[in-house]
Amino acid sequence: MEITLKFYRFSPGNGSKGDFQEYPVEIDESATVLDALMQVKEDQDSTIAFRGSCRTGFCGDCTMRISRRNRMACSTTVGAAQNEGTITVEPVRLITTTKDMMYDLDTWVYDKYKAVEPWIETDQKSPDKEHVVSNKVVQDLRKVMSCTMCWLCDEGCSTMVVDRKFVGPLALTKAYRSVFDPRDNRTEARLKNLSEKNGMWDCCHCYEASEHCPKGIDPTERIFALRNKAIKANAGIPTVRNHYRSFAKSVKSHGWLDEARLAIETEGLTNIKGQLKQVPLAIKAFRKGKRPLPYFLHEKREGRDRIKRIFEKWEENE
Amino acid sequence: MPYHDVIVIGGGLAGMRAAIAAKAAGVDVGLVSKIHPLRSQSSGSHSGINAAIKSDDSWQSHAEDTIKAGAYLADQDVVEAMCQDALRDVVLLEHMGVPFSRDGDGLIDVMPFGGSSQPRTCYVGDSAGHIVLQVLYENIVRMGIATYDEWTATSLMIADGACCGVTAYDLASGKLEALSARSTVLATGGIGRLFATSTSALFATADGVGMAYRAGVPLMDMEMVQFHPTTLKGKGLVVSEAARGEGAYLVNAAGDRFMSNYSTDGDRAPELEARELCTQAIDTEIQEGRGDDGCVFLDFRHLDNDRIDDRLPETRFLVKTYLGLDITKDLVPVQPAAHRPVGGIQVDAQGATGVAGLYAAGEAACSGAHGAGRLAGNSMLDSIVFGRRAGEAAASNSRAAGKTEAPANLLAEQVEQAQGLSTRDGSSDSIGSLRRQLNQTLQSSMGVRRDGASLEQAVSAIQDLKERYQHIAVPTIGGPYNPSLPAYLELGNMLDAAHIMLTCAAARQESRGAHQRGDKPDRDDADWLQHTVAVSIPEGPQVSTKPVTITQWQPS
Numbered sequence: 025m026e027i028t029l030k031f032y033r034f035s036p037g038n039g040s041k042g043d044f045q046e047y048p049v050e051i052d053e054s055a056t057v058l059d060a061l062m063q064v065k066e067d068q069d070s071t072i073a074f075r076g077s078c079r080t081g082f083c084g085d086c087t088m089r090i091s092r093r094n095r096m097a098c099s100t101t102v103g104a105a106q107n108e109g110t111i112t113v114e115p116v117r118l119i120t121t122t123k124d125m126m127y128d129l130d131t132w133v134y135d136k137y138k139a140v141e142p143w144i145e146t147d148q149k150s151p152d153k154e155h156v157v158s159n160k161v162v163q164d165l166r167k168v169m170s171c172t173m174c175w176l177c178d179e180g181c182s183t184m185v186v187d188r189k190f191v192g193p194l195a196l197t198k199a200y201r202s203v204f205d206p207r208d209n210r211t212e213a214r215l216k217n218l219s220e221k222n223g224m225w226d227c228c229h230c231y232e233a234s235e236h237c238p239k240g241i242d243p244t245e246r247i248f249a250l251r252n253k254a255i256k257a258n259a260g261i262p263t264v265r266n267h268y269r270s271f272a273k274s275v276k277s278h279g280w281l282d283e284a285r286l287a288i289e290t291e292g293l294t295n296i297k298g299q300l301k302q303v304p305l306a307i308k309a310f311r312k313g314k315r316p317l318p319y320f321l322h323e324k325r326e327g328r329d330r331i332k333r334i335f336e337k338w339e340e341n342e
Numbered sequence: 343m344p345y346h347d348v349i350v351i352g353g354g355l356a357g358m359r360a361a362i363a364a365k366a367a368g369v370d371v372g373l374v375s376k377i378h379p380l381r382s383q384s385s386g387s388h389s390g391i392n393a394a395i396k397s398d399d400s401w402q403s404h405a406e407d408t409i410k411a412g413a414y415l416a417d418q419d420v421v422e423a424m425c426q427d428a429l430r431d432v433v434l435l436e437h438m439g440v441p442f443s444r445d446g447d448g449l450i451d452v453m454p455f456g457g458s459s460q461p462r463t464c465y466v467g468d469s470a471g472h473i474v475l476q477v478l479y480e481n482i483v484r485m486g487i488a489t490y491d492e493w494t495a496t497s498l499m500i501a502d503g504a505c506c507g508v509t510a511y512d513l514a515s516g517k518l519e520a521l522s523a524r525s526t527v528l529a530t531g532g533i534g535r536l537f538a539t540s541t542s543a544l545f546a547t548a549d550g551v552g553m554a555y556r557a558g559v560p561l562m563d564m565e566m567v568q569f570h571p572t573t574l575k576g577k578g579l580v581v582s583e584a585a586r587g588e589g590a591y592l593v594n595a596a597g598d599r600f601m602s603n604y605s606t607d608g609d610r611a612p613e614l615e616a617r618e619l620c621t622q623a624i625d626t627e628i629q630e631g632r633g634d635d636g637c638v639f640l641d642f643r644h645l646d647n648d649r650i651d652d653r654l655p656e657t658r659f660l661v662k663t664y665l666g667l668d669i670t671k672d673l674v675p676v677q678p679a680a681h682r683p684v685g686g687i688q689v690d691a692q693g694a695t696g697v698a699g700l701y702a703a704g705e706a707a708c709s710g711a712h713g714a715g716r717l718a719g720n721s722m723l724d725s726i727v728f729g730r731r732a733g734e735a736a737a738s739n740s741r742a743a744g745k746t747e748a749p750a751n752l753l754a755e756q757v758e759q760a761q762g763l764s765t766r767d768g769s770s771d772s773i774g775s776l777r778r779q780l781n782q783t784l785q786s787s788m789g790v791r792r793d794g795a796s797l798e799q800a801v802s803a804i805q806d807l808k809e810r811y812q813h814i815a816v817p818t819i820g821g822p823y824n825p826s827l828p829a830y831l832e833l834g835n836m837l838d839a840a841h842i843m844l845t846c847a848a849a850r851q852e853s854r855g856a857h858q859r860g861d862k863p864d865r866d867d868a869d870w871l872q873h874t875v876a877v878s879i880p881e882g883p884q885v886s887t888k889p890v891t892i893t894q895w896q897p898s
Contacts, residue, residue, distance in 0.1 A: 035822075065829065067772050076544060
């Protein structure tokens with residue numbers, strides 16, 4: 025079919041924000057958008073820059089915004105992408121480019137990936153036998169390792185929108201593999217590292233990462249699993265652990281959140297400096313009419329027994 | 343000028359394995375790749391790695407299967423080395439982090455693959471390539487190996503008969519640079535883009551073969567190209583051998599499991615014959631009118647759904663994405679497509695070429711381990727074993743010979759040539775139009791079945807394309823992220839590789855393994871138990887022969 029490919033051109037340093045350039049392409053509708061781009065590059069304009077490699081959705085290199093949806097060019101057919109004979113190809117919104125469709129992946133993806141030390145370290149130095157591991161465990165590792173690093177999760181991440189330093193769901197999914205690989209011997213150090221600034225505790229659990237993952241890896245749940253592991257292992261920032269536990273404790277016992285208790289227990293009862301730090305906030309909240317009762321007076325909600333049973337059931341399964 | 347003791351060209355499995363081995367041997371390593379290593383073609387391999395790790399198996403049995411699949415054209419000393427090393431190399435990979443699928447005892451499990459006399463393929467679900475690639479890259483990062491991502495090697499620098507590095511085009515800066523090295527390893531991958539339909543990634547453009555050929559390095563068995571029997575209709579995307587390993591049937595348009603008419607081994611499922619036989623059987627069904635629109639079908643419908651989700655999730659995803667079919671309910675139309683070169687840059691069992699300081703591994707190389715056809719599951723093994731061996735050999739060469747610096751004029755020549763491209767008058771040809779003609783030429787002459795006359799015809803067609811290639815103008819060279827120069831040079835590499843392949847195919851006057859000629863239908867051990875070896879002379883590739891090494895398995 026005859027289509028018009030509107031491809032976003034951008035060059036750094038010439039002061040312009042860039043603009044669409046139109047290329048007429050004659051191509052079968054079952055061909056992919058990546059095929060169409062290759063055709064333009066070979067026949068019309070050898071200077072257009074984009075990435076793409078495997079053609080099969082496994083290398084994750086050709087993520088673009090195609091007809092106003094973020095997706096991989098190799099996994100999108102011309103027929104599905106065209107709208108009245110036009111296909112627009114432009115960069116995704118968040119991750120910045122260095123030219124046309126060439127993203128600054130070092131800054132946005134690879135450096136973050138490297139920051140979580142995404143390998144494993146084992147005890148045996150000169151191995152002559154494989155590790156004994158159950159198939160169920162390796163199956164789970166395989167699932168996370170099927171990540172193609174297409175960074176659609178990072179692109180969808182709500183935290184990343186306001187803080188590009190956040191390590192992000194892609195890198196945390198990689199971290200999950202290292203932490204949950206039973207062959208690795210650095211679990212504790214890893215959890216500590218992930219609890220640092222810009223780490224896993226900056227995830228705002230909006231589930232956008234899981235929504236965007238084309239492989240169904242569910243990055244958001246992987247981040248939760250890492251956090252749970254850190255809490256259980258007593259790793260990472262103490263106040264975060266306190267906050268987490270206090271939250272669960274008050275919901276379990278009273279059926280709803282006890283905010284006053286949460287504030288106090290997060291800093292730790294014996295932490296005078298921490299408690300004093302909260303005084304201005306408490307005064308401000310009080311003035312605005314937010315006056316939680318001291319926790320011994322915190323009302324127990326109706327139905328809390330059922331909530332408690334959910335907790336107990338969960339704890340049993342853990 | 344940047345210098346490394348060892349420079350590896352190519353960031354796929356063989357290249358990264360070589361870089362890791364060289365670094366582990368204590369030398370300084372640079373890894374040069376025209377795409378980011380994590381995006382390499384190896385990622386698309388769904389199969390697995392053969393190794394006789396089970397107690398009822400032996401490396402000798404593995405070697406015998408390999409030699410038979412290669413129609414006795416394999417050098418048996420090299421096969422023995424590969425099959426023996428397989429056991430240790432697989433365990434090493436496991437320790438680097440590969441989560442191999444496990445058996446009931448928690449040990450590495452093996453799967454039956456085509457052409458193997460027993461289950462021997464270690465697998466990682468059905469994404470072995472993708473996951474092994476991830477793990478190797480993790481180790482590249484962990485070891486602090488210097489990487490040159492999106493640098494395209496453009497020529498080998500040869501001085502005083504020795505290779506002293508490469509010139510390369512840095513995409514980000516748009517500049518040609520010289521990278522000096524005492525030892526250089528070519529692991530540039532395959533040749534798939536030469537064919538109209540192939541299983542390859544966009545960048546499998548025979549770069550290593552082209553560069554080596556122009557530098558006078560001999561190439562071996564270039565006529566041998568393996569066709570994968572089962573690729574998705576019209577797409578060239580591989581449906582893994584694992585599908586048949588798990589029990590999927592091959593059926594023709596009438597619904598018959600036709601492989602039983604071709605099978606020679608009553609002990610295993612007929613679908614699990616070696617690649618070459620499966621490909622030729624499917625081709626025969628289609629040629630004789632029992633196919634459906636150029637295809638036969640894979641039938642998964644009798645397999646258990648849970649098992650499919652555990653063992654073949656990527657296959658299910660692939661078929662769904664590209665054909666919109668569900669393998670648990672629909673027949674999947676498949677056809678053979680060009681898959682992997684079996685020939686390549688001639689190397690010994692250590693990966694050394696005839697040129698001092700130059701090594702090669704993986705799909706770019708030909709050590710003689712596969713002969714005239716390749717056993718499923720031996721390709722990744724080849725990359726891992728010979729990648730490691732080449733890395734080790736390159737490292738010890740660098741240690742023995744010390745630092746070197748390439749003469750500056752070698753880069754200057756390249757820069758001058760590149761600039762010349764932009765001042766050409768141009769012609770009506772484009773990179774795309776020439777590539778498509780090249781694709782059609784090879785598709786019709788170098789397919790599953792060949793014959794002498796059409797091969798000769800194709801050779802002259804390629805010569806014509808090579809001539810026209812010299813007139814294509816490339817208006818803008820250089821500048822940040824300008825991919826023009828690499829795109830032009832890739833076409834040149836493909837044309838050179840095609841020229842060599844066709845010449846070798848025309849020279850081999852017999853049918854053997856992946857090389858089937860209608861005009862020479864029989865295997866001819868008396869005259870052709872020989873490798874073809876091609877080198878560049880001014881008139882084009884010159885072909886000679888080299889005897890095959892036989893140790894204990896006599897041709898039958």
